[in-house]
Amino acid sequence: MDDHSPSRSTVQFPAPARSRSHGRPALVCAAAAALILGLSGCGENDPATAGNAAAPEVPAATGAAGDAGTGTALADSDAAKEAATAADRWEAAHRPGAPTPPFVVRSSLAGSTGIPEGENPKFKVSILSGCVTLGPQTVVPEHPDKAEITSDYGTRWSRPYLDPKTAAKPPAPVSKDVCGSAGAPNLTISRVALNHQQVLTSEGYAKVPVWELGFAETTARETVLAVPSDRGPDQGPQDTSVQVSADGRTLTVKFFGSEDVPGPCGADYYGAAAERTGVVAVAVGTLPRPTADAKSTDSFCTLVAHTRTVTITLPAPLGDRALIGSAGEALKRG
Template structure:
């Protein structure tokens, strides 16, 4: 069966959704670290990190892996890990309303001015290979309530008036690759822009740690990763200083900390000898990559950033949207 466009509306009983995280008894996480060449990086059965910063990163990664395991344990079964990508915007805001409407969306200022569709029947959870299980699909009112649940001050902005909703799907990039989830598309008064919200109930979502505070030792956040055919080497893409000699360039290495359920990754700068030169460097970041090799294949494990505890997506940068709720 050919796969329709993510924007195509589907009847209630034919809904496609994301990769399933099957919850089974959690095995105690065994933390290991590996990385690319550079001081403190380790591979395979090499010794654990020995520098102070590496030890701090290993300890923080262990706490993050524990929190992620707890998030899986408390989520419903089956559950879907979409990270913070629960909403998307389709189209560009018109100049006359763009500033107000974007702020209203980000702060949850939406109000329905017309009846919205009820919950459809059970949907189907599928991954990229079209395998999956049945799942519940929430009503448009419930999806809108999730969007307005983050309502906060917007300095007097005008509410977005929701005029209708239709059941559709949206593509979400995750550590497992691009997956398709059921979503409600909301139409708005006075604009051609529509807003999408995942139609999976909160009980069916993995609630990854949201109280994770960055620390100076965390390094840079990987924006995405690619996986080698063997499934053990991750190529992390990030924005850093240029790959060039001299005071304006920088060297980096990656680290990975593994458990049975997830892999935490970090990108850290390798110190260079001071040049003693006073020079002004460009503030423009360069796209860089580093590799980390895992002890075993990634499989269905999530890849998390040590910086913020959120998923690192496979293949390309994540979609930017409002905070997940």
């Protein structure tokens, strides 16, 4: 591992592309990744906190940031505090002797196919509801009792294999009346293959075992995790990804947010990072909008998720350190 600063925060946000207030951030509408919201009167400014007080600069924060060029760095921004808190929690959870973190798969598995045209569309409900049985002649490939899994953060798990029928059950139980009904006919697992896939877990990327299932009644295929996944805490949106530069110092964070337009329906963002010996945590904050925009309370904002980016330059290369978000979630790279 490279020699990294054990405790350092970097905050960067863009210089004004248009008039902006540098007081305390005002209330701004933020778009959720999977929601389409209609909000009226977003962006109202708080007169008690408005102002133009100069912000303290962080010498280590250099380079471009956000969507609009080079800017000043704030040591006490909300995003910087969120990143620092996440980094400290991660370090505490990974100290020597600490309990093994839960095994939570955060990305989808590849290999499943839909119901082909001409086949019973209800079969999709059957598969999603786990209305499947193992055929009496179906051969399950040999496998050890447990799978040994290691994440790229170095976390190790030993997880028991599930039989294919159990593995095909959904996380949330369905009503007993669903399976076998006209809306969800029972399917027979007629083919089983054991494979492995690289997935994003709560501890970074790891290769995990999967069952690839075929059915007697349909040509559709289903791929399911062959070992149990823990029910971890909500770790924030799974649509945030980070592109790491070749030298490991520039992080381009891609996420969903409000549109980059003037007025109360748009938003400007900045990025912050907190560095520790074993982890780099990043967070995205919202910049205050001009007073004129903030007071436009009669606007109706349709906040469809828009792809936005912020760029953060680290004082030291990321190296083999963990890369997490403000909720402690492992972030997708690339």
